[in-house]
Structures are given as C-alpha cells and as structure tokens.
Amino acid sequence: MKTKSIIDFVGNTPLVEAQNIFQKKGVTLLLKLEGNNPGGSVKDRAAYYMISEALKKKNIKKGDTLVEATSGNTGIALALMAKVLGVNMVITMPENSTIERVKTMRAYGAKVILTPAEGGMEGAIDHALKLKYKKGYFRLNQFDNFDNPKAHFSTTGPEIWRDTEGQVTHFISAMGTTGTITGVSDFLKSKNKNIKIIGAQPKDGAKIPGIRKWPEEYLPAIFKANKIDEVLEVSEEEAKEMTIRLAKEEGIFAGISSGGSVATALKIANAIDKGVVVAIICDRGDRYLSSDIFE
Numbered sequence: 040m041k042t043k044s045i046i047d048f049v050g051n052t053p054l055v056e057a058q059n060i061f062q063k064k065g066v067t068l069l070l071k072l073e074g075n076n077p078g079g080s081v082k083d084r085a086a087y088y089m090i091s092e093a094l095k096k097k098n099i100k101k102g103d104t105l106v107e108a109t110s111g112n113t114g115i116a117l118a119l120m121a122k123v124l125g126v127n128m129v130i131t132m133p134e135n136s137t138i139e140r141v142k143t144m145r146a147y148g149a150k151v152i153l154t155p156a157e158g159g160m161e162g163a164i165d166h167a168l169k170l171k172y173k174k175g176y177f178r179l180n181q182f183d184n185f186d187n188p189k190a191h192f193s194t195t196g197p198e199i200w201r202d203t204e205g206q207v208t209h210f211i212s213a214m215g216t217t218g219t220i221t222g223v224s225d226f227l228k229s230k231n232k233n234i235k236i237i238g239a240q241p242k243d244g245a246k247i248p249g250i251r252k253w254p255e256e257y258l259p260a261i262f263k264a265n266k267i268d269e270v271l272e273v274s275e276e277e278a279k280e281m282t283i284r285l286a287k288e289e290g291i292f293a294g295i296s297s298g299g300s301v302a303t304a305l306k307i308a309n310a311i312d313k314g315v316v317v318a319i320i321c322d323r324g325d326r327y328l329s330s331d332i333f334e
Contacts, residue, residue: 086116188222196226249296
C-alpha cells in the first residue's frame with residue numbers, strides 16, 4: 040500500500056469556471072481555489088518550499104527555531120509545515136489580525152507574538168528581526184526569499200498551464216509578498232510571452248488583509264516590476280463586495296484578498312473580447328468570521 044503525507048496534498052488545487060458573477064461570450068473566467076490546500080491557503084506552497092529548501096541547504100536542521108513576520112496565511116502555513124518538517128516556529132504579527140488566524144497557528148504548535156497594530160506589518164517585521172539577533176532564530180524572510188516565488192514557478196504556474204491546456208491569456212493575483220505573481224509570471228511567460236500578468240493593489244487608505252502597497256524601504260526583494268504587465272488598484276469596498284458575491288453566487292467562501300483579486304479580474308474580463316482569465320482565490324473565508332466582512 041502506498042501511503043501519502045499531508046505534504047503530498049499541497050497544490051493541484053481546482054480551477055473552476057465562474058458561473059454567475061461573469062458571463063460573456065468569448066471570455067472565460069477561471070478561479071483557482073487555493074483554499075483547498077491543507078493549511079487553507081496559497082501560502083502552503085511557499086511555506087513548504089522555504090522550509091524544505093532551508094533544510095536541504097543545511098541553513099537549518101531539525102529542532103531549530105524559525106521566526107517570521109506575517110499578517111496571517113503565511114503564519115498558518117509555516118506553523119503547519121514546521122511541525123511536519125520537524126522545526127519550531129515563532130510568528131510575529133500585528134495584534135489586529137483576526138483571532139481565527141492566531142488560534143489556528145497556535146493549534147499547529149507555533150508560538151505567536153502579537154505586535155502593536157499601529158506598527159502594521161512593518162512593526163511585525165522589525166520585531167522578527169530583533170528576535171533573530173537576540174535569540175539566534177533563523178528568519179525565513181518570505182519577502183526576500185527566492186524559494187517563495189520558486190514554489191509558484193514549480194507548481195502553481197505549471198498547474199494553470201496544464202489545466203487551461205495552454206489557453207490562459209491573463210493571470211490575476213493579489214499582491215502581498217508578491218511571491219505568487221512573480222513565480223507564476225516567470226513560468227507562464229516562459230510558455231507564452233504574450234500572457235498578461237496583472238496585479239491587484241489596494242487604493243490609498245484601503246485596508247485589505249493579504250494585499251499590500253509597500254513603502255519603498257520595505258519593498259520585497261523578490262518583487263520584480265518587469266514581470267508584471269499591469270497593476271490595478273482595488274478599493275476596500277470593491278474587495279468586500281466581491282468576497283460576499285463569491286460566497287452567495289458562486290459557492291466560493293474566501294477571504295477579502297480573494298475578493299480583491301476577482302474584482303480586478305472582472306475589470307480585465309469585461310475589457311477584452313476573447314480570452315481565458317485566471318484569478319487566484321487565495322484562501323478560505325472561515326478565518327475571517329470574526330471580522331465584519333460577512334455581517
């Protein structure tokens with residue numbers, strides 16, 4: 040009997056056609072359901088690659104302690120993968136993160152340190168750096184770790200190409216660490232340089248968990264502007280509205296960053312006459328129930 044571990048079920052997520060939020064002859068809108076990963080988000084891919092590669096390179100060994108700053112999904116994925124791969128995980132995150140995320144990370148055995156909300160992700164990053172130097176923890180640094188986009192070059196991009204039978208014309212992703220959009224762009228453009236890569240970024244003042252507009256000094260090193268054909272801004276209201284519509288009209292229960300991704304994809308789909316548009320559904324909605332999105 041051939042058995043499998045939880046890691047074997049990372050990736051190969053469903054690609055489903057939108058049935059109700061969009062209908063236009065000649066244009067197909069497909070949604071990639073990353074909430075179907077074991078940890079419930081697209082971040083399972085990067086978490087596995089970053090930890091497993093660090094082990095292979097002997098940057099860390101089993102039993103070591105890792106530290107990472109995260110706004111949520113990466114922390115859950117790292118907490119899961121750390122235990123499966125035999126290392127310890129310390130996570131720093133802003134105190135205004137949803138309680139579901141915090142409890143899920145702790146359920147997987149991670150130590151979670153909440154940093155002041157007013158400091159945002161930048162404050163969480165600064166605290167992770169302090170722990171790295173004070174305690175000697177190994178910092179994965181998802182923002183500058185090229186195993187992050189490598190995960191998507193190796194898995195997400197090939198899956199999209201395979202499941203659309205090479206017919207994908209546009210790829211849309213929310214931009215957080217930018218690992219997903221960068222890695223998928225590298226792969227898809229290696230197959231067809233004419234495929235358009237579009238990033239969703241929040242409008243000024245919009246607070247959309249999972250989507251960021253980074254200050255220049257905190258811009259992820261893995262981000263390469265030349266790999267993205269267009270960046271469209273999405274408002275908090277647009278993202279929330281689409282998140283609700285996805286649940287009610289498509290049966291897709293997702294978080295607000297997915298709403299931002301799909302709201303952006305709709306703008307693209309409505310503007311073209313022919314094509315196959317693929318948008319990332321980043322995670323599941325159950326980790327946002329304590330927020331006001333679904334009230």
